[in-house]
Structure formats: structure tokens, C-alpha cells
Amino acid sequence: MGEETVSCEGEGTALINWQNSRASPLSFLKTQRGNLVDELEAYIDGIVQQALRETLISKDDYEDVVYERGPRKQVRKLLDIIDCLGEESAARFCYLFIQHSKLKKERSKSNANEYLKGIQKHKDVLLRRNDCLKYYNCRHGEKFYFSDHFVNLLLVKGHYSLEIKKNELLTFGQQRIGLQSQKEERVDIKLEQLFQKLCDRKSPKKILVSGVAGIGKTVFVQKILHDFANTTAYENFDFAVNFTFRDLNFINKPVTLRELILKKHGHLSHILDDILNNTEKLLMILDGFDEFKFYSQLDLDQYIYDPNEEAELPHLVGSLIKGELLPEATIVVTSRPTVVNHIPVDSIERFVVITGFSEREIEEYFQKFYGDCIYGSDIFDSVRQNYFLFTLCYIPAFCWIVCSVLKGSTTLQIDQPKTMTDIYCHYLVVILKHHTRQSCVANKTLLEAVLSLGRLAYQSLLQHQTLFYEHDLETFPNLPCDIINSFLDKTCVQELVATENILSFTHFTIQEFFAAFYYAHEVELSHDIMDNGVQSRLFISPGYLDLFNRFLSGLLSVRSQNVLSKHLKLDASRKSEAYRSWLTKSIIENCENGCYIFNQLHCLFEQQMDCLAERITPVTLRLNLSDNIFSPIDFDVLTYFLSLVNMDIEELDMTATQVNAQYLKQLQPYLNRCTKLWLGENNLDKELIGVICKLLESPDCRIKELGLGWAQLEDEDFLELYKALKNNKTLIQLWVEGNNISSKAIEQFSDIPLFTSSLQHVILLGNRVPAQSLSEFKEKPYRNVIVAHIDESFGIDFWQGWWDWIFQRCKICGDEKIVSFLTKVFSGLNVCNERNTSWMRTWYTEVDNLLELRIRSCSVTNIKKRMQSLQQMFIQQLSRH
Template sequence: MGEESVSACEGAISSWENGRASPLSFLKTQRGILVDELEEYIDFIVQQALQKQLISKDDYEDVVYEGGPRKQVRKLLDIIDCLGKESAACFCSLFIEVKCSKLKKETPKRNAKEYLKGIQKHKDVLLRRNDCLKYYNCRHGEKFYFSDHFVNLLLVKGHYSLEIKQNELLTFGQQRICLQSQKEERLDITLEQLFQKLCDRRSPKKILVSGVAGIGKTVFVQKILYDFANTAAYENFDFALNFTFRDLNFINKPVTLRELILKKHGHLSHILDYIFNNSEKLLVILDGFDEFKCYSQLDLEQYIYDPDEEAGLPHLVGSLIKGELLPEATIVVTSRPTVVNHIPVDSIERFVVITGFSETEIEDYFQRFYGDSIYGSEIFDLVRQNYFLFTLCYIPAFCWIVCSVLKGSSTLQIDQPKTMTDIYCHYLVVLLKHHTRQESCVDKTLLDAVLSLGRLAYQSLLQHQTLFYEHDLETFPNLPNDIINSFLDKTCVQELVSTENILSFTHFTIQEFFAAFYYANEMQLSEDIMDNGVQTRLDISTGYLDLFNRFLSGLLSVRNQNVLSRHLKLDASRKSEAYRSWLAESIIEHCENGCYIFNLLHCLFEQQMDCLAARITPAMLRLNLSDNIFSPIDFDVLTYFLSLVNMDIEELDLTATQVNAQYLKQLQPYLNRCTRLWMGENNLDTEMITVICSLLESPDCQIKQLGLGWAQLEDEEFLQLYKALKNNKTLIQLWVEGNNISSEAIEQFSDIPLFTTSLQHVILLGNRIPAQRLTEFKEKPYRNVIVAHIDESFGIDFWQGWWDWIFQRCKICSDEKIVSFLTKVFSGLSVFNEKNTSWMNTWYTEVDKLLQLRIRYCSITNIKKRMESLQQMFMQQASSH
């Protein structure tokens, strides 16, 4: 209906309401307009007329049997006209009531063109912003379209956050294989299925998408926005709004949701109220939660309910995720796994892991990158033979780096990379020469620029900083635009009175590499990040510098010093020899003390200097590598070290490393010279136990203590060990606590002293042993072999050694891991049914102090609560004896 007709109708209504026109006159003069107005509502209004007894049932049937809504309206008006003035007045009142209520709710229908125009304009804006991706370090004018990218999703059950270590990208290749093999725990989905109902549940409203750095989370967001804007998918949504936490971090005052939206999507101002009122058609994406400066402040006691209510960012974000603000909207949060514990996961209805490329997709990417399917497949086959390179290629960002390096290396006559630092050094050389069109050696001006970029990276690393304003670069005068554009990403952020350019390294590992580059080549550092006092003062936690140290070691290696000298004309670093001495001494110290040594072995591997092993001569070789989910390169690093240091291994701790049978076979020659081997908290399936049994039966076996606790062992695997031990003459203690072994299997195992004289104890705390059987085992002749509960008769030294190992693990565990590990330990201690001892009380006191300290500094609310609960459990256990 045209605007003139609407005005005429409203004028006639006003005239009738003011008594200037009779109801019958109004119905006759406005008949055409009334037909238009009531066409959509005839079913409702005729029912109302019947309920109010304006018309009879016969009249009602006469109306509804008319063919079509317009004829029905005319029929109803004819009936009212015949009923007289009073009925006409009642009908006019009913008409006004319907018009006010219905038209108020259906305002967009009156403004359908304007609303549809708003949707299309929004899609045009999104399409312009997301039609292609400026990929990492592409040349000016070079574009990569979404048809060249892959987004592979894996839907998993539960909260995927356990034990992702600091440098998660190095372990994700192995993690991805693990996830793919656990078919009962996952379901592959496409992007289009992300918001759909699966398994007879309602469509999810709150979705968490996690993935390691560089895996493609931001590309995933852009792909959704591109497909939505291109009307290719997501027809359930009228509007899609995206926010990055990187941008939100610069808002430092209370703000309303309306202001947040209009700051980025000002074109929605005239229809934003309707969007709020119909939030079931709204998709909101919050990208990069791991970069949110207030990520630990979402444990809210008060919520925001009104889009026009001012609040701090944590309250707005928390209220959105919790579903208190715009409860019908669909909210997607993306994050690296390291901080998802801070997200209120009880509100999340779907957990999704971005798994990056599959093996087939890696090969396809190589073929596309090189523009030749045959040549691309040849390069792919070479990469697949290198575990390290291949593991990196699961991550799209690094797949591009690997391809760029290999392509550039062929023209620059650079040796094939063997280590991570090799990759990044070649990456630096390739970009400097190709992006700056310097095919000959890089000149001094460009080298000064690289060192300035290194100083920026180093100072930012000291301050835990990953973002900086463009004006921050004014203190780095030697940074030309070519260098900035090659290694830094730029984001434009709207401030109160102006726009600001925010810069960051294209990836955090790139920043760590440049920081190490600067450290290796600068003799006068303002602060030495390797100094323990500096680390304490700057609150640099364990693990924060792991990758920096690896890069530093690789940069100070002979092979990369030669590369940098040849291609960048960089003088050899004067720190190389001092660093190698420090590395050898540190490895010796950690080996002798049984300290955590994982990252030092990686640093040794980065050196690729076999003769350095001659300096590593510890009095005792003890290697603690626990609580790392090993990737193939990790096993290569361990094998590399053990092949160089040819001495007996006093202790090797592979607890909770997800070691598998393939790599255990690879390590078997070295395990034969191991005295104490700990492999608990791994999934020791039949294939793994077969390898362990082969190890125990070997005539070269030297193992005296073997730990297989909390490894999901069943009776079958336990009895498989029993058969192997009949042929073993070295094992003294077998620790299989916290498994699923029955008392019947233990009974069968009990005659093992008849076959071997070496085995003294089999520790079985926390298995499937009823309390009654514990008493029976104590009375058996083999009670000194089967240890099914804590018995003081074995002596304090026996149990103290076990406890020292547990407490040592706790000291290096994350807060989340401590909860998981100590819960398992508690289940073993809880079978103790005798009078408590003074040394056990000491244990409980130590645990209490440890948990008190961790609770005090824990910033993750749900983990903190679990630690408090665990603390109470231990103290109750202590007081019950």
C-alpha cells in the first residue's frame, strides 16, 4: 500500500475517532483501503469478530468459505454494513486494535524494501571486506581467493583443552592424528553444518571453535562471512556481525553493545532496533579470544540484558556468551586452546576443533602453490619424508611458509632445512631477496632494518606484548615500509577522534624468531632475557621462552651462521661458543639431577653439531620428558640425543607423552640400557604392551623399575606382562597403580616368584580390588610381592621414593594437570585402611601447601574451584585416620 493511502486511512480514522464521521460512512469511504489493510489479518479479525459476537456463526462460515482473503474482507464488510451503526462502531474499534497491535509488530513488513535493502547493503559491505585474504607476506597487489583455501573442521565431544603446551604448533601434527583416530569421540562436519541440528538436538546457539596458532581460525571466520555475504549459505541468518578481540582490546571505557556494533557497522543504524528484536536471525562472531586482554574476567556475578546498557567489555562479552544479552542470537567464539578454560564452557553447546589440512589437502596445496601437479607432488613427497616439516604443514600458515622456503631455496642454493630455525632463516632470506627485489646479497641498510625489527620483537617479548601502534615505530627509524609490510600485519582501529593503525608480527613465532635474531647479534642488550633475575622481575613463566631458546640455538649454529653470512653479509656472532658451553653445562646439570630437560634437547637438536655431544658427560643420565604430547619431531630429538650420548640411562620419564608403539620400537635399542623407565598415563594398548614385553624379554634388558601407572591396563595386558616377566632377570619393581586390573588377574599373577628371583614388588594401588581381597592378599605368602595398598611394613624409604616422584611431577605440572594427576593419586591413597603414619601426614601437609600456593595464583575460576575441592579431599582423608 502506498504512503498516500496510509495517510488517507489514518486521516479517516482520526476523523471518525473525533466524531466528524460516522462508522458506517468510514467503512464505505475507506472500503478499498480496508481491503488492503485487512488482507493479511482476515483470519485473525474474523475470529475476533465472532468472539466479540459482532457476527454469528453463520456469518463467520459465509466469510471463511469465500475464495481468497480479499473476497473474505469484502464479505465481512458487507455483513457489518448490514448490521447497523452500533456493530460498525465496534468493528471500527476492532480494526484500530488490530492495526495498532499487528502493525506495531510487523513494522518491517511496512518497510520491507528498506529492510531488504539494509540486508543487501550489509552483505555488500561484508563481501568487500572479506572477498579475499591478504595471505602471510604476499607481494603487493597479490591476492589469494577463498577457492585456494581449505577449512577442515572436526566436531568433538566435550571440552578440548587438556594439556596443550606452550608451543602448541609443534605438537599439533600428532594431536591431529590422535583426534582423527578417536572416531567414537568425533564427527567430521562441513562449514554449512556448523549451525545445523545434529544428532536430534536443537540447533546450537553458543559455539566454541578452537585451534592452535596458524591453523586457520581467522580464515574460517572470513570464509563464513564471505559465504554469508555471497548468499551461498547460512540462510537462517539475516545479519552476521564479527568482532576481533585484537580490536576490542583498545576500548578502555564502558560501552554499550549498540555502540560496539555501530563503531564497525555504522550502516546498520536505522535498522539496528529491529535486529535486536529479532536476534534469532543474528550471528555474532567473536574472533581470537586468546588475544583478549580481559580473558580472565568472565566469571560474572551480574549480567547485561539491554543492548543500550553501558558496561565494561568483560561484562558485555560474558553476557553475550552466557546468553543473557541477546539470548536468541547465535554466538561463535574462536580461540587458541591455551585459554579456553576462561570461557564459561557450561554455556557452550557445540565444541569444534579446526584441524587444519589433512594429508591429501597438504598435497593438493603443494600442487596449487607450485602451479604444477606433478612437480608439486614431488616436493610433497620430499617433505613427507621429513617428520618435522610434515608436522608443520598440517597448519595452513606454516604450509605456506614451508612451500615458500622450498621454492626460494631452489633458486638461492640453500641446503634443505632440517630444523625449525633452518625453516625460519631460509624464510627470512627468501622474503628479503624476493620481496625487496634484492637477488644479490642484502645491503647494510636492509640488514640494519632487520636488526631494528629484531629489537622491536625483543623488547615486545620482554614486555609480553604482541600488539603496538604505528607511532611506536618512530623509535625505530631504520624500518622501511618493505620490511614492515613483509613481516608485520596492519589493522586499522577506530579510536574516539581518529583512526589508528595497529601492528603485530604475522605470527607470534615470527616475533620470537626476530627476538632471538636480535639477541644473537646485539652485544649491548638493555636487558638480558636469559638472566634468571630478569626473568623473575619480568614475571617470565616456565615455558614462555622455549621457542625463543630453540631459535637462539639454531641461529648460533654453524650451519645457519653460514647461511646468514652468505646471504645477508652478517658477521658471525661472538656469542656462539659461549652459548654452546652454556648448553652443554645445562644439559649435564639437568641430566644429573633428573630435572625437566625437554627444551634443552630441542636446543641441542637445533645446533646439528654432533661433536658437541663429546662435551656432554654427566655422571648420571636421567631424562625427564614427562607431560609433553610428543610429535614425530620430539621423538627424532630424543633419538638424536640418545644416539650421540652413548652411556647407560639411569632414568627415562615418558609419562603422559602419548608415546605409541611405532616410536617405542624406534627407541627400543636405547631403552635396553635404561635402569628406570616410567611410561604411565599413556594409552598402553596391546600393541604397546607387546613392545614392552619384547623389551623385558631381551637379553640386553637392564630395566630394574618400570612404571605403567594410570595407563588403562586391563587383565589381558597385565597377564601379557606376567608371561614376559617369566623370562626377565632384571626387573625389581613394577608400578601398575591406577589401572583396571581385577583381583582374579592378580591372583593368577601371584605365582611370579616361582619364575623370577629379581622381582620384589608389584604395586597395584587403585585397581579393581575389593576391600575384602586386600585383607586376603596380606595373608598370602606372596604379600611382599603384591602391594595392593599402602602397608607400613614395606618401610618409609619404599613409599617415600614413590611420593618424591609424584611431588616432583606436581611441581612442573600446569594447574589443570595437577588436578587431573592428584585426583588419580588420591584414588590410590584412599585404599589405605590401616592406622595413619607420621610420614603419610607429612605427604598430606606437602600437598596442602602446594595446592594453597597454586590456588592463590590460579586465574582460571573453574580450575581454582577444582583445586579447592581436591585440597578438601586430601585433608578429609588425613583426618579420617
Template structure:
């Protein structure tokens, strides 16, 4: 019956003909069932339809077959039915299967000849779709060639090891600098190296590309597709398919991978089988995982194995990502860092962070934006001298906003921007003046109502944690003038079977928060007051989610921006200026006294740019807690601005786990002499940073009593630098250097410190590189009492209780991911600590065990939950060795 359906028997030989007289057709089907399932999957639809037409199958039989998930399951079901129907049906089945397979083989030959042409056709389609780069708010008809306007983005190997606790755009700054400046390994990665193997490892197949909003993830995807279509890179692939989660959100019923692809790449429908069969030549890109409405449901243990198997969308995506579906295909996923914890990272081969523009790339962007070398150079020169603006410009979306504002604001005679809100206020005025058809339309009440309507959309969406809006969902959008919609909203049309779906979003996430703040500032009758803590609890608005909103609100209610709106938008002053000012002063005083996290309030104070407010800031003590917020240059600006205005002794400055470095400490040097407690632990401090701290300690004006340098990678050189600086210090009482890399040799020298310093009472060295013999030797030193190298009863339970309370308090402040990172360091410190002969330490472990168990029960992210469970077991085993 031909070779198309011939299958190998158990001995590896193939029967020459199905109609061998020695066996029946039924026996043949039973004997070669496994191979038939493999061979007939690509033509099961045709076989089933032919069987129905020839009355060889009943309608019930046919429906049972086609409702099976996947072609292999359908072949299995058909074979089961044939075996029940008898020998004659088996003969008929073999006959029509041979005919259909023969026909398909001839078609396949034709397909093989056409295959190169279809590859080129696909590249032509991609080139047409990606030859122009889209600038935010481009005027109608404006087009910019991608090759002429693309500016390189810096990519680094690595990923976010800590949560982005506060607004991701504003906390990413220092981490970005840390990644870009890291010298111990080459991290830079060109876009064409994304799927190439580095060193001797095999090429990665599952790549996660992360970056904050506006950093250029979608443009990076466009770069991949553009280079692939132009044959500049990714030559090992025949096809590159891109899908956005924004479009996938419109799928609300079970589907198949084939259907998903055909929605956007319908021109490939006839050769998808060929593409699937050669999946090692396939690159699939999924853009915008953070916008996926099912992002929390992808870490599943239920898999799809066939492109034609019908399943829910998260199941299909999860199967692709984990290599259960098309395991040889290469998958690239882009996402903002806020939802990375939902991705099953065990299946990711390479983590890449887009860190935006460097200084040279910012300059390149200005030149390409203005298309005028003189103006581009002049404007870049102004921005590079403005530390605040230049820092913002590492984010491409901000870079575009700054360029747009500076390009046209001079004609409006507006003072140059000083804060982030200033830039956005100018941006609003510029777009209303120059990007709407009616230049004077801002004078009309209708235009103001439209802006308020846009603000209402932004505000209500912020309450609901929404960033995407669908045309059929919002009456507000339908009531807005097209000019307003086109200026501030991105519009995507997605073709469905029976309609075209309209999907909108603000051109940038920060613009949504700006408009939300604008609405709050000027709307009298709010449905919900988002500043009310009870409302925040009701709407599940967590800590840090409103940081940028409140900063924008502070800037909008400042005197200078109120004046701008009155002049250019004919907008009356807000009635909330004084009430907001009272709230800000009250919060600043309270946070300073209690030591609450204060960085966002300092940003709000900076946004006001009113030095007269300082007279109303009168806390009893000044405690500034910045911990666990990755410090950026802008954060440094607002901190020094505040300390420069508030002339008080600093009771406590907590910079734990902020990535501070020598540069930041140098900028803070004028204020550190009036600081009594300084905590800079969990930062990787080099010798330059330690030199700055030593300069403070050696100053005759130093008031520091407690210094925390735990888990800072401190080594002997740095530790002995501190030792020598303490020869000139008469204020420090406690030095905390636990969890570092200090050897016995350095500790032995340091133990002589009581001979010349009478104020230092203890130096805590838990978890350093000390062996049992070292501890014994230290015990014989005449000045050993200042060295605290193990947990014992010498310093008493109360002393150690204070240390443990501090650790436990940190845990309560951290989210689950941060807890794992922090407690792993604590575990190492306790594990390296010898001589734990105290009965009361057992109470710590019981308290910690209960705490971790509660976190495990409330953790909804599987991979983090497993890590906490592992950590809990580690501490349990450690406690048994007390």
C-alpha cells in the same frame, strides 16, 4: 487511542481505548506500566525528544531519561517523571506516544517489505569482504579467490583438557594426532555442521573453536562468512556478524552492543532493532579471543541485558557469551589454547578443535599454492620424504612458509633446511631477495639496520608479552622502510570517530620469536638480557615462555646459518656463538644429572647439528625428564638424535603424561635396553604399546629396574603380557601399575611370579578393581608378598613415603589445571584402595590440604579455582574415612 499502546490487564483482556471515562490517564499508566515498558522501548528516544521540543519535559528531565542504561530503564524513568507531573502531562504523554507508535508502525510495514532486500545486501557486503584469501606476504596487488585456494581444515569435537605448558605450536603435535586418530567416537566435524545438532541433542548456541597460532582459525571464520554469503550453509540465519578482538581492543570507554556492531557493519544501522528482535536468526562470530586485552576479565557476574545499555566491553561480551544479552543468538568464539582457562566454560555448548591439515590436505595445499601440478607434486614429494618438514606442514602458516622457501630458495643455492630455524633463515633471505622492490637492497647497510630494528621491536615486545602494536605507540615502526613492514608485519586499519587507528602484528607468532632471537644474536648493547634468570623473574617470564626463542637462538648461532647470513646479507658473525655454546653444554650436563625437564635443551642441541659437541656432554648420570609435555614427532626426532650421539646408560627416562604410543616406543626401542628406570604413566597405552615394553623386558640386554605404568588404562590382557615377559627378565625390581583396570583374576595369576622370577620385589596395584574379599584371598597366597594392593604397614612407612613424595613433587611442578586432572586420578586410586589402617596417612592429607589451599588463594581463574576447591573438599571427606 489505537492498538499500538494497548496493554493486557491482569485478567488478560485489553482495554479498547485509553480515553475510557472511568479511569484517568495516570491510573491507566500505573495499571499498564509493565506492558508499556515493553511496548515503548523501541521509540523512547523519539518520545523524549518530542517531549523536550513541546516543553512537556524540562532539560533536566530529558537528561535523566537519556542517561539511563537501556531503553526499558528509560521508559521506566519517563513514567516515574510523568506520575510526578500530574494528569495533564499523562494525557499529553499518551497522545504523543500514540502518534509516534502509529508512525513507527507504518515504517515497520515498509521495513518488513525491505527486510529480504537488506538480508541480501548484507550477504553481498560479506561476499565482497571475503571473496579473496590472504596469503602471508603476498606481493602488492596479488589476489587469490577464496573458493580456488581454500583447503579444508580438520575439525574435531573436543577441547584441550591439559594446559599447553610449553610452546603451543610444538606441543600440540601428538594431541592433534591423538584427536585425528581417535576411533571410539566419530569426532570429525564439517564446518557447515558447526551449529547443527549432533545425535538427539539440541543445536548448540555457544561454540568455542580453539587451535594453535597459524592453524587457520581466521581462515575458518572467513569460510563461515563466505559460505553464508553464498547461501551454501547456515541458512537458518538471516545475518552473520563477525567482530575481531583485535579491533575491539581499540574501544577504551563504555559502549553499547549497537555501537560495537555499527563500527564494522554500519549498513545495518537502520534495521538493528529488527535483527535484535529476531535474534534467533542472528550468528555472531568473535575471532581471536587470545588477543583480547581484557581476556582475564570476562568471567563476570555483572550483566548487560539490553543492546543499548552502556557498559564496559568485557561486561558486554560476557553477557553475550552467557546468554544474558540476546539469549537466542548463536555465538562462535575462536581462540588459541593459551587463554582458554579465562573463558567461563560452563556456558559453552560445543568445544571444537581445529587440528590443521592432514596428509591429503597438505598435498592439496601445495597444488593450490604453486598452481602448477608438476611443480606442486614434485615439491610435495620432497617434503613428504622429509619427516621434519612434513610434520611442520600440518599447521597452515608453516605450510605457507615451507612452500615459499622451497619455491625460491633453489635460486639462492642454499642447502635444503634440516631444522626449524633453517626454514626461517631461508624465509628471511627469500623475502628480502624477492619481496622487496630493490633486489639488491640486502647489500645496503640501511636494509640491515631495518632488519635489526624489526628484531628490536620483536625483542622488546617479547619482554612485554605483546603481540599487537599500535601505530601511535612505536617509533621503531615509523622508522622502518615500507618494504620491510609489508613483508613481515600484518597491517590493519580501524576507523575511529576522529581518526584511523593502525594495528600491526608479525605475520605469525613464531616469526616474532625468530626476529627476537635474531636481535639478541646480533645486538651487543641489550637493554635487558632475556637469558638472565633475574631478568625473567623481574619481567614475569614464566617457565616455557622462551622455549621457541631459545631454539631459534641456537639455530641462528649455528655454523651453517651464520654462513648463510654472511653470504646473503653481508652480516658479520655473531660474537655470542661461543658463550651460547658454553651455556648450552653446561645446561645439558646439569639437567641430565639433576633430572630437570630437558626437552627444550634437546631441541637446542638438535638445532646446532654439530656432533662434535657430544664430546663436551659428560654428565655423571643420564636422567631425561620429558614429563607433561605432549610429545610430537619432532620431539621424538630430537630425543633419538641426542640418544644416538650420547652413548651412556640411561639412569631414568620420564615420559609421564606425554601421550606416547606404540609408534614412539618402537622408535625408542634401541635405547630402552640401556634404561634403568622408565616412567610412562598417565598415557593411554594400548596392547601394541605394551608389546613393545614386553619386548624390552624379555631382552637379555635389559637393564630396567623400575617400570611405571600407573594410570595407563591397563587391563588384564596387558598386565598378563607383562607377567609372561618377566619370565625372561632378571633386572626388574619394582613395577608400578596403580590406578588401572586390572581384576582379581589377573592379579591372582600374577602373584605366582616369585616361583620363576627372583628379582621382582613388588608390584604396586593400588586403585585397581580389587574388592575386600579379593584382598583377603590374596593374603592366603604363598607368594602374596610381591603384590601391593593396599596402603598398610607391611611395606613400611618409608616405602609409601617415597610414593607420596613422588606424587607431591608432581603437584608442585604442575599448574593449577594440571593439578586438578592429576589429583583426581590420585583421589580415585586412594578411594578404591581398601584397608588404609595407617595412622601416618593422615599427615599426607594435611600436607595436601595446605597445598591446595595455597593454590586456591593464588588462583586468579574462577572456574579452575572452583574445581580446586571441590577437589580439596573431596580429599577432606576421604581423609575422615581413614
């Protein structure tokens, strides 16, 4: 408020002047009627009530006044009534207003002082709540201050929910590197610049901050509140209030925004009206949207406008984010990328990505953690050699885990970790060693406690739960307090009649690890999560159990069994051999069917049992890795598998994986065994095109079909392929549809049959080819190799194979990816000459049926609308056939 505080100086001027004049009250009220309406409208409610209390007017008069619509009409009605009452009543009315005006002035000054005191008190409360950083599994008495923590922000042109798919934790390391390198797509900002005007635009009011799990979103919120409370930043705000969606989930009845604020910030009760009257000075932070149980219900038809109006929680949150409720307030929402599609992004004015540590900051963190710069740097250098460990370290929460594991490894004689399960097994051992009573470490009671924790994690995973009440633990009698405090976070939430403690695992991946631990060692399960029927009944979607499966495979490996046997006195699981049989059979089936296989390869990697490769003997080796953003870990997994399974590769699909030149160079020995290679929907820069050209020129190359569709190829890239193909004797088909290749480059390319006898077709649908050029290509020599549009002369089998690949891919794509992919396909089909082919009609019918099924099951409103628009485009094409 401060400078915004309303002043009463100059108010009541007309009536105060009357005191110094000789005019009669009635004549004064008549001559100054216009000025009086202006002066009295702000106080009419209080004046008319005071006039009734002092019997200046009757109850009927009072009702006549308040019945009028609007304060100015009410003033006029009151003046009319006073005029009828005579001089004495008019004089009483004038003195009444003068008294009321002086009282309002005194109250206003008092309120301003209260407001300023309220600001300082609120900052004191926030500082007390956010003084220290809460760290995972810190010992009692340990404190971590913000000066020891790093928060980096990256301002981007939009959110990246499409790129970061399943297992965002594992893909993030590569994304972090990519974001750092895309200088033209980013603007680095400091934390205090978050709310400032950038690039001559207005200051943002609605801000979305996204980042993967464990990257520091909640710490980011705590840092803002801490700095605001310290008055070191954000001077544009008088008040900052924050809510976590984790706490909001426990509100199960209609509520007002006022009640929400006071539920957490009760000390603001006496000045909340002033705060809500000056919302341009208010910052509201909504933390953890991905945990909101109503996250899919923000597509509203009606809004809440009044902070005193009761409404269901999704209506309040949606109205706030869309700017209908408190439109002048600044709203910050934090979320993991996986659910940002449910946020009304059209209302968001600034998108920010929290990028975690940089490489330099990882090293600094190691130095501080070990308390020795030289030793810390030595450990950092060893971690940097391990892609898996180093990728995890970009995420602050897991940098601590890695450091703890490596520190504990030296004292516990643990082998250096190679897999994700290794990390978590060692993490378990280190925490039990250093954060529980030492007398329990070798005791059977400790093992029972870990298994009880696993049962809690497993049952919660089945029910899609990450939060549970403290009283839920009553059914787990073997859970001692030190085990609970070591692996569970506790939050105190105010309920209707009392406070409740809400618990959650310190990270969802830790819950998945304990769930897999329980599954691996429990003989009799009430529900077998690996059973397809159970998954269907529990609405477990594809990808939900990927990390659980990887942990399970690792926990059933010989490596982990040895560690757990040594430190927990845990017998080997009876399920190990049955699991290995299932895994090898699953890999064989997926290889032969060309189904998505990446998670099975990760499970094989977690086993670290090279001899298992001898059991993997598919008839054909087809590896579908599409639509999974490659991380260094994924690359290690793929090379591990290909180094063990020495077979010809019938097909390798790395479509939309963001594969880079470094990966492709290291894969070249294996790619020479490949018959079909698909690299489309990747950004194929000059370096990557160079690697592909060398691959084609290699005398060992066996590639017959190469797919580079929708890969942003320009003429220069296309002609580099032309030069390389002059020395290639194997390639039959080159698919480069949906790129930016011009007729001029195609003209030069079309004489390629003079140099190679193998190449039969170069498919160029959807490139920069005008209709006239399409006809010319068919008439001139050597042009039969160019396929720039759908032509029946190439035969239905030729086109049906292409369409089958597209349709098969659609079946395994998520809803958002289908929209992106089919939009590209449609742009290519839209330039086709042969519109009357019967089999194209069949294509459009198949797409229509597929989209109809997806639309029915899609829960993301904006994605559903995009699918409906796409469906209409295909229906229009169908009507032309």
C-alpha cells in the same frame, strides 16, 4: 526479520467497527473497554504523546498516564481520563487512534522493506570485506580465493586444552594424526553444518572453535562471512557481525553493545533496533579470544542484559558468551587452546576443533603452489620424509612458509632445512629476496632494517606484547616500508578521534624468531631476557621462552651463521661459544637432577653440532620428558641426543607424553640401556603393550623399575606382562597403580615369583581390588609380591620414594595438570587400609601446602575452584589421621 515482520492487519478492529456503528463515542469506549486495552497497549506511548500535542489531554493528565506501571494500566488510565472529558473528546480520541493505527501500518511496511534492503546492503559490505583470502606476505596484486583454500572441522566431545601444552605449534602435527585416528571420539562435519542440529539435539547457540596458532581460525571466520554474504549458506540468519579481540583490546572505556556493533558496522544504524528485536536471526562471531587482554576476567557475578547499557568490555563479552545478553543470538568464539580454560565452557553447547590440512590436502596444496601436479607431488614426497617439515605442513600458514622456503632454496642454493631455525632463516632469506627491493639485498641498510625489526620483536616479547601502534615505529628509523609490509600485518582501527593502524608480526613464532635474531647479534642489551632476575621482574612464566631459546640456539649455530653471513653479510655472533658452554652445563645439571630437560635437548638439536656431545658428561643420565605430548619432532630430538650420548640411562620419564608403539619400537636400542622407565598416564593399547613385553623379554634388557600407572590397563594387558616377565631377570618393581585390573587377574599374576627371582613388588593401588581380597593376598603363598594397598610392613623408605616422585612431579606440573594428576593419586590413596601411618599425615600436609600456594597464584577461575575442591578432599583425609 522477513517472515518475522510484525503485520498490522486486523489492528484497531474495535475502533474501525465503531465508524460503521451509530453508538456514541463514550458508550462505545465503555462497552469495548477490554478489547481496547488489548489493542492500544502496543501503541500507548505514541497515542498519549499525540493526545498531549493536540491538547486532547493536559500535561497533568499526561503525567498521570505515564506514571502508571505497565502499558495496560496506562491505557486504562487514559480511558478513564477521556471518559471524564465528554463526548466530543471521546470522538477526537477515537479518530486520533484510527489515524495513528494507519500511520503505524504504513511505517511497518516501510520498515520491512528497509530491513530487507538492509540485509542485502550488509551482505554486500561483508562480501567486499571478505571476497579474497588474505595471505601471509602476498605480493601486491596477488589474490587468493576461497576455492583454493581448505578448512576442515572436527566436532569433539570437549576441548583439548590439557593435552596441547607449551609449544602447541610443534605438538599439533601429532595431535592432528591422533584426532584423525580416533574415530569413535569424533564426528566430521562440513562448515555449513556448524549451526545445525546433530544427533537429535537442538541447534547450538553458543559455539567454541579452537585450534592452534596458524591453523586457520581467522580464515574460518572469513569463510563463514563470505559464504553468508554470497547467500550460499546460513539462511537461518538475517545478519552476521564479527569482532576481533585484537581490535576490542583498544577499547578502554565503558561501552554499549550497540556502540560496538555500529563501530564496525555503521551501515546498520537505521535498522539496528529491528535486528536487536529479532536476535534469533543474528550470528555474532568473536574471533581470537586468546588475544583478549581481559581474557581472565569473564567470571562474572553481575551481567548485562540490555544492549543499550554501558559496561566494561569483559562484562559485555562475558554476558554474551553466557547467554545473558542477546540469549537468542548465535555466538561463535574462536581461540587457541591455551586459554580456553578462561571461557565459561559450561555455556558452550558445541565444541569444534579446526584440524588444518589432511595429508591428501597437503599434497594438493603443494601441487597448486608450484602450479605443476607432478613436480608438486615430488616436493611433497621429499617433505614427507622429514618429520619436522611434514608436521609443520598440517598448519596452513606454515605450509605456505615451507613451500616458499623450498621454492627459494632452489634459486638461492640453500641447503635443505633440518631444524626449525633452518626453516625460519631460509624464510627470512626468501622473503628478503622476493619481497623487498632487489637493490637493497646486499646492502648494509637491509641488515640494519632486520636488526631494527628484531629490536621491536625483542622489546615486545619482554613486555608480553604482540600488538603495537604504527606511531610506535617512529623509534625505529631504519625500518623501510617494504620490510614492514613483508613481516608485519596491519589492521586499521577506529579510535575516538581518528583511525589508527595497528601492527603485529604475521605470526607470534616469527616475532620470537626476530627477537632471538636481535638477542644473538646485539652486543649491549638493556634487559637480558636470559637472566633469571629479569625473568622474575618481568613475570616471565616457565615455557614462555621455549621457542625463543630454540631459535637462539639455532641462530648461534654454525649452519645459520653461514647462511646469514652469505645472504645478509652478517658477521658471526660473539655469543656462540658462551652459549654452547651454558647449554652443555645446563643439560648436565638437568640430567643429574632429573629436572625437565626437553627444551634443552631441542636447543642441542638446533645446534646440529655433534661434537658438543663430547662435553656432556653427567654423573648420572636422568631424562625427564614428562607431560610433553610427543610429536615427531620431539622424537627426532630425543633419538638425536641418545645416539650421541652413549651412557647408561639411570631414568627415562615419558609419563603423559602420548608415546606410541612406533616410537617405542625405534627407541628400543636405547631403552635397553635404561634402569628406570616410566610410561604411565599414556594410553597403552595392545600394540604398545606388545612392544613393552618384547622389551622385557630381550636378553639385553636392564630395566629394574617400570611404571605403567594410570594407563587404562585391563586384565588382558596385565596378563600379557605376566607372560613376558616369566622370561625377564632384571625387573624389581612394576608400578601399575590406578588401572582397571581385577582381583582375578591379580590372583593369576601372584605366582610370578615361581618364574623370576628378581621381581619383588607389583604395586596395584587403585585397581579393582575389593577390601576382602586385600587381606587374602597377604595370607597366601607368593602373595608378598602383590602391593595392592599402602602397608607399613613394606617400610617407610619404600613408600616415601613413591611419594617423593609424586610430589616432585606436582612441582613441575601446571595447575590444570596438578588437578588431574592428584585426583588420580587420591583415588588410589582412598582405598588404603593403613590410615594411621604418621608419614601419610605428612603427605597430606605437604599436598595441602602445595595446593594453597597454587590456589593463590592461579588466575583461571574454574581451575582454582577445582584445586580448592581437591584441597578439601585431602584436608578431610588429614583429619582422619
